[in-house]
Amino acid sequence: MDRYSKGRLSLSDEVYNQILHRISEGEWSVGEKLPSESQLCKMFQVSRASVRAALQKLQGSGIVVTMQGVGSFVHKHTLDDEKTEILQASDITSEQFMEFFEFRQAIEFKAVDFFVRRATKEEEDHLLALVEKMRNVGGDKKAFVDYDIEFHMTVIKAAKNSFLWKAMEANKDLFYHYMVEIIRMTSKPLELLAEEHFEYYTYLKEKKAKQAKDHVYNDNTYYQVAYFSH
Numbered sequence: 001m002d003r004y005s006k007g008r009l010s011l012s013d014e015v016y017n018q019i020l021h022r023i024s025e026g027e028w029s030v031g032e033k034l035p036s037e038s039q040l041c042k043m044f045q046v047s048r049a050s051v052r053a054a055l056q057k058l059q060g061s062g063i064v065v066t067m068q069g070v071g072s073f074v075h076k077h078t079l080d081d082e083k084t085e086i087l088q089a090s091d092i093t094s095e096q097f098m099e100f101f102e103f104r105q106a107i108e109f110k111a112v113d114f115f116v117r118r119a120t121k122e123e124e125d126h127l128l129a130l131v132e133k134m135r136n137v138g139g140d141k142k143a144f145v146d147y148d149i150e151f152h153m154t155v156i157k158a159a160k161n162s163f164l165w166k167a168m169e170a171n172k173d174l175f176y177h178y179m180v181e182i183i184r185m186t187s188k189p190l191e192l193l194a195e196e197h198f199e200y201y202t203y204l205k206e207k208k209a210k211q212a213k214d215h216v217y218n219d220n221t222y223y224q225v226a227y228f229s230h
Contacts, residue, residue, distance in 0.1 A: 011046050012053035018044060019054060023063060024078050030188045031196075031222045034064065034072045065226045073222040076187055090181045090228060097228040100178055101220050107156060107168045109213045114159035116207040123158040127151060127201045134194035144190050145179050151197055155204065185227045 019040075022028055035043065040051045055072055058064040066072040092100075130151045137143045149172070156168050168175065183193075196219065203212035 010053075011050040012057070015040070015044050015046055015050050015054035016057050019058060020063060020078075023074055026077070028074050029192060030074050030076060031186070031192075031219060031226075032074050033218050033222070034074065036071060065222070067221065067225040067229075070221055070225070073218075073225065075226055090185060092178065092181055092228060094224070094228045097178070097224055100174065101224065103171070104168075104175075104220075105213075105217070107164050108152060108216065111156040111159035111161070111164050112204065112209050112212050114161055114164075115155055115204055116209045116212075118160045119158040119204070123154065124201075124205050126154055127204065128198075130154070131194060131198045131201055134197055135191070137190060139190065141183050141190070144193065145176065145183050148179055148183075148193075148197070149176055182223050182227070186223065 019028075019034070028034060034040070034055075037048055037051050037055075040055075041048055044051070055064065055066065059066050059072070062075055063078075064072045065075045130147050133147045134144055134151075137147070152175075153168065153172070157165055159165070183190075186193075196215075200212055200215050203209075203215060
């Protein structure tokens with residue numbers, strides 16, 4: 001039996017309200033991947049049809065964005081959470097964004113595997129110091145991007161593989177532009193972005209390579225579907 005008793009709202013509307021409430025309360029943050037449809041079915045004790053209808057309504061109102069075969073991500077916290085500024089579209093196309101992210105996976109994800117085996121305590125501490133700098137930039141997006149790039153380049157350099165390092169170093173200017181566009185377009189506050197980097201650092205420090213790579217993959221997939229798929 002479905003969890004919700006009969007009333008004026010349909011089951012899909014009940015699920016919609018429950019998901020919206022959790023997003024509004026910050027339980028699921030902007031950019032975070034929602035539980036799968038099957039997990040939501042178990043969570044709310046409803047059918048897959050009710051969950052899908054609720055997600056479609058959330059997508060229609062811009063609360064979530066969905067990529068087929070990947071999942072749904074939180075895009076904004078409330079129905080009234082609109083940006084006051086009108087952002088110019090990026091000069092990075094969807095295909096370019098995806099190609100660069102595939103290149104980044106080939107370099108940085110392999111670097112993560114080496115980082116957890118080869119990084120020194122000093123290199124780990126440097127990542128944490130960069131996170132602290134990100135936390136203290138105020139609203140300075142340029143400073144944030146500078147620290148962001150240094151963070152990821154540090155991960156690659158600490159892998160201690162000269163070919164990986166040279167490949168990313170040769171494309172650092174493109175990487176910088178890619179990061180600038182993400183920071184310019186995202187509705188995530190810089191404080192949240194800093195905490196995401198702290199989470200990434202924590203996975204690396206704890207030698208959890210898979211979780212570190214999943215963290216970066218989900219984050220960039222969100223940006224792909226939210227800002228670079230039109």
